[in-house]
């Protein structure tokens with residue numbers, strides 16, 4: 001244990017995803033040794049993102065205004081929605097340039113172990129978006145792991161009465177993985193070869 | 200296949216040890232507690248990614264150390280492979296083949312194949328169903344490594360489903376019906392594949408088990424295997440059951456037990472509650488078999504595993520950890536005859552005289568964290 005605020009810093013850093021106690025300590029001492037101007041720039045950018053960046057009121061993607069860049073783009077196809085778990089997945093899909101519709105960011109996947117059920121995800125918001133009949137196709141691009149698959153099956157069952165075309169990204173993505181880490185070519189192919197989902 | 204060299208770092212009682220091995224029989228002799236089992240346990244771990252003695256990894260790491268490394272050169276179909284696993288309790292283990300890291304340790308399964316005979320095996324007859332399921336699944340994964348993924352997914356799905364049932368139990372039955380239906384789908388899909396594979400394995404094992412048991416204990420009744428499913432009353436189960444039939448039955452039984460499950464917060468039907476039935480003559484082995492008969496049954500299961508793996512074209516490495524001390528002289532001799540022609544046999548014993556003369560070969564003395572090759576007993580062909 002270190003003195004007061006140094007330990008506070010280590011504790012705060014340790015709460016970040018993927019940062020264990022050892023890394024938290026390393027980062028803390030790196031910050032302590034760094035030039036004050038460098039650290040202030042980091043502090044400033046943290047303050048700024050928290051003040052400026054919000055979540056798009058339509059799709060839940062990160063946005064610098066009410067709506068995100070994709071939702072503001074009038075050339076996007078309003079009849080197709082691609083459902084992903086996290087904003088970082090939007091970035092991954094955009095990189096492939098295969099998809100011209102809009103997104104819906106759920107904010108995670110169903111995982112009872114972590115106490116995450118459909119009510120903890122932006123499922124109701126999705127149903128609201130689908131209500132007026134503009135959207136005719138849903139692409140479920142949740143992660144290719146158990147929880148992502150379960151979430152996709154869940155959504156497919158939920159929207160079944162609406163008669164939409166529902167598809168799941170084709171296999172070929174590394175199983176047990178994370179959409180974010182699939183390379184562009186693989187992910188692009190998965191989009192082209194998406195299969196319709198029977199439930 | 201055979202293990203040509205083994206190196207252990209901070210594994211069990213060893214801080215560092217290196218052993219060169221040859222095909223044929225190698226015998227490790229030493230007083231109790233000197234580290235004989237530790238050596239063969241390490242080889243078994245490389246093959247199955249688990250210890251035959253403990254479920255957790257922590258006891259495998261030497262006191263005071265943070266991680267263990269098991270490294271082995273394996274000669275397989277004329278090719279030499281360097282296998283390595285780093286055991287880091289509490290974190291994910293790392294596996295390498297020829298120095299390149301595998302995406303996950305699971306991919307090491309099936310590269311080195313072993314069949315281990317050990318005193319702990321008696322629990323196969325006497326113990327709970329989980330040890331018998333473990334026997335089937337381990338063998339299944341050695342034969343078809345892909346199934347390790349199916350099993351891991353099944354277990355994860357089971358955990359998710361149990362968590363959902365538990366929260367439903369806690370809130371007195373208020374739960375999302377669709378979410379449960381989704382986990383049911385996945386549980387049935389993965390579970391039916393697992394059961395289907397187990398049934399085929401049991402069917403493949405029947406004849407070799409019967410044969411091995413008859414060879415070991417000619418005077419006693421016939422050994423029979425069966426599969427007891429938790430999700431149907433039909434028993435014994437026919438191996439011709441298709442995956443779809445299994446899935447349909449499994450799904451129906453989940454519907455039958457749902458009310459109970461929602462109260463108790465656990466999944467009550469599925470391959471995680473099935474059992475392998477072992478019978479001798481007209482009786483189940485458990486509760487009826489004598490000590491000697493139980494041992495013959497256990498040996499028959501292991502010998503049958505050896506026979507099945509051998510049919511794939513490459514002998515698995517046989518490991519006999521301290522089993523001769525458990526057997527009378529007739530069974531000792533018979534067992535020795537049945538394994539002696541395997542490509543590699545590793546034997547441990549506290550008392551050298553317990554090992555039948557049939558199994559003479561290279562000799563190692565294990566003493567206080569050292570494994571020394573014993574030149575006096577070396578085979579003449581060195």
Ligand SMILES: Nc1ncnc2c1ncn2[C@@H]1O[C@H](COP(=O)(O)OP(=O)(O)OP(=O)(O)O)[C@@H](O)[C@H]1O
Nearest residue numbers: 211212231232233234235236237258260261262549
């Ligand atoms: N994690 C560990 N760290 C240090 N020592 C350990 C560890 N685990 C086990 N040991 C020691 O290893 C020894 C047991 O080794 P092992 O089981 O290989 O004995 P053995 O030679 O097979 O004996 P036996 O003839 O009784 O079967 C014990 O003395 C035990 O204390």
Ligand SMILES: [Mg+2]
Nearest residue numbers: 235236237521
């Ligand atoms: Mg021992």
Ligand SMILES: [Zn+2]
Nearest residue numbers: 056059068071
């Ligand atoms: Zn948006």
